[in-house]
Amino acid sequence: MCQSLGLTPRFPLGLTPRFPCKSPPQTDPEGTRRRWGSQSGAGDNVCGFTAQPVPETLRFRRKNVRLILSSRGAWAAIFLPWFVSGLRANDVGSILWTFQASSPTGVYGLSAPAIGDDGTIYFSSGLVTYAVHPTGTQKWATTGNGTDSLVRPALGPDETIYVGGYGFLVALDSNGARKWSSPQLGVPAFCPPGAITLSNTIYVLDNALTAVNSDGSVEWEIEGFQYIDPPPIITQAGTLLVSNTSRSHIFAFSSAGAELWRSSEVSSCAPAAVDSDGTIYATSEHAIAAVTSTGSRKWLRTFSNPSRPVIDSEGIYFLAEENLHALDKSGGEKWQAPIGTASSNPYNWQGPVTPALGSDGTIYVNGDKLYAFNANGSQKWHVSLPSVEYRSSPAISEDGIIYIGRDDKLFAIKGTGTLAPSAWPKDRRDSKNSN
Numbered sequence: 558m559c560q561s562l563g564l565t566p567r568f569p570l571g572l573t574p575r576f577p578c579k580s581p582p583q584t585d586p587e588g589t590r591r592r593w594g595s596q597s598g599a600g601d602n603v604c605g606f607t608a609q610p611v612p613e614t615l616r617f618r619r620k621n622v623r624l625i626l627s628s629r630g631a632w633a634a635i636f637l638p639w640f641v642s643g644l645r646a647n648d649v650g651s652i653l654w655t656f657q658a659s660s661p662t663g664v665y666g667l668s669a670p671a672i673g674d675d676g677t678i679y680f681s682s683g684l685v686t687y688a689v690h691p692t693g694t695q696k697w698a699t700t701g702n703g704t705d706s707l708v709r710p711a712l713g714p715d716e717t718i719y720v721g722g723y724g725f726l727v728a729l730d731s732n733g734a735r736k737w738s739s740p741q742l743g744v745p746a747f748c749p750p751g752a753i754t755l756s757n758t759i760y761v762l763d764n765a766l767t768a769v770n771s772d773g774s775v776e777w778e779i780e781g782f783q784y785i786d787p788p789p790i791i792t793q794a795g796t797l798l799v800s801n802t803s804r805s806h807i808f809a810f811s812s813a814g815a816e817l818w819r820s821s822e823v824s825s826c827a828p829a830a831v832d833s834d835g836t837i838y839a840t841s842e843h844a845i846a847a848v849t850s851t852g853s854r855k856w857l858r859t860f861s862n863p864s865r866p867v868i869d870s871e872g873i874y875f876l877a878e879e880n881l882h883a884l885d886k887s888g889g890e891k892w893q894a895p896i897g898t899a900s901s902n903p904y905n906w907q908g909p910v911t912p913a914l915g916s917d918g919t920i921y922v923n924g925d926k927l928y929a930f931n932a933n934g935s936q937k938w939h940v941s942l943p944s945v946e947y948r949s950s951p952a953i954s955e956d957g958i959i960y961i962g963r964d965d966k967l968f969a970i971k972g973t974g975t976l977a978p979s980a981w982p983k984d985r986r987d988s989k990n991s992n
Contacts, residue, residue, distance in 0.1 A: 648971045650929070650938045653958065654693030656967040658682035666947025667962025668709045671990040672954055679710040679718060680949070682965055686710050686720050688733060691954070693969060697733035712989035713757045713771070726761050726769050737773035751788030752797065753991045754812070760789040766799055768814065777814040787828040790992045793980070794850070798829060798837065807839060809852065820852030828865045830981040836886070838866045838873055845875065847888060856888035865911045869979040871932065874912050874920055881912060881922050883934060892934035897925025911984035913951040917974035923948045923961045927970055940970055950984035
């Protein structure tokens with residue numbers, strides 16, 4: 558029973574559990590029986606544990622739980638009328654903490670969180686960028702004056718925090734202090750960072766595609782784009798991909814800004830995702846398509862408002878029509894699962910809501926609830942949360958914590974596994990939001 562409930566009991570006084578469960582209880586050479594088990598039904602599934610001598614009989618009582626320890630025949634009897642309580646459980650799916658953002662401009666929803674090497678969580682709400690400790694306390698918050706505001710943080714390889722200002726790009730250090738601001742970039746509009754290379758080149762899209770160096774200087778720019786187009790992304794081969802909605806093209810550029818090809822096979826309204834073989838999965842308001850690394854179409858499937866997909870070795874996963882969809886790499890549908898309304902506006906300024914993949918194969922979706930699905934589409938568990946208008950894409954920390962934004966709150970929820978080591982496991986590809 559202990560294994561089937563997923564418990565990891567924390568025993569006091571040096572008791573060390575031994576798994577897997579066995580019956581009958583374990584007996585040491587001195588004849589001391591050591592066990593813990595259920596007495597709420599079958600009662601014969603027990604787990605052995607080693608024990609240090611207990612000086613006297615101890616009793617612990619809590620609602621629905623009775624724990625008895627004694628120096629002779631140390632044992633714990635746990636009465637579970639309906640559920641396990643009192644032991645230290647694995648707590649998968651439990652809300653660890655919430656953080657309330659306080660944007661002076663009202664509720665805009667939270668951007669997809671970025672996670673630093675030390676576990677700090679970075680996100681923006683309204684016109685304010687926050688840094689929050691893994692314990693849920695605020696580290697710092699920063700904004701400018703008037704239109705000098707900072708949105709949608711992403712981290713560079715040296716942990717520099719890049720945020721979009723009103724017509725420029727801003728670099729912050731780990732304490733939230735401004736390192737530099739780029740020159741004005743085209744029209745006065747928010748310019749969130751797009752792809753960030755290992756050499757700290759940041760690609761930004763306003764009415765031009767602009768390459769910004771690590772010191773804030775502009776390396777090159779290419780006009781003819783719009784700030785409402787999706788942020789640029791960079792493939793594993795170093796090719797820069799940019800969608801242009803008005804011209805219904807995807808453009809490919811070299812790191813020096815030379816155009817490599819353009820494709821009209823799909824007009825991407827949401828950011829694309831790239832597989833390890835170079836296949837580009839791009840979305841529009843009415844379809845999702847697979848495009849080769851040179852721009853020719855492999856296949857196209859019709860869906861209403863599909864999100865940016867995430868990718869693992871088995872297929873691609875995305876949200877559309879209030880369902881989580883799984884396709885194989887040839888475009889065939891594997892399964893779909895209901896997730897409620899993923900967002901009232903999947904193309905709002907914070908970007909589309911996207912699933913996230915865990916290293917154990919779990920697929921997380923911030924829908925009307927936080928859902929955790931198995932790789933076959935069956936639901937593992939869910940967390941009921943208050944109904945909200947805005948939702949962020951999930952982020953997954955190195956210790957298995959799921960971070961999601963819901964309106965102006967950040968939730969930390971216990972998950973299983975870390976971020977999947979696949980080609981594109983989450984929105985903006987990795988924990989630092991570098992793409």
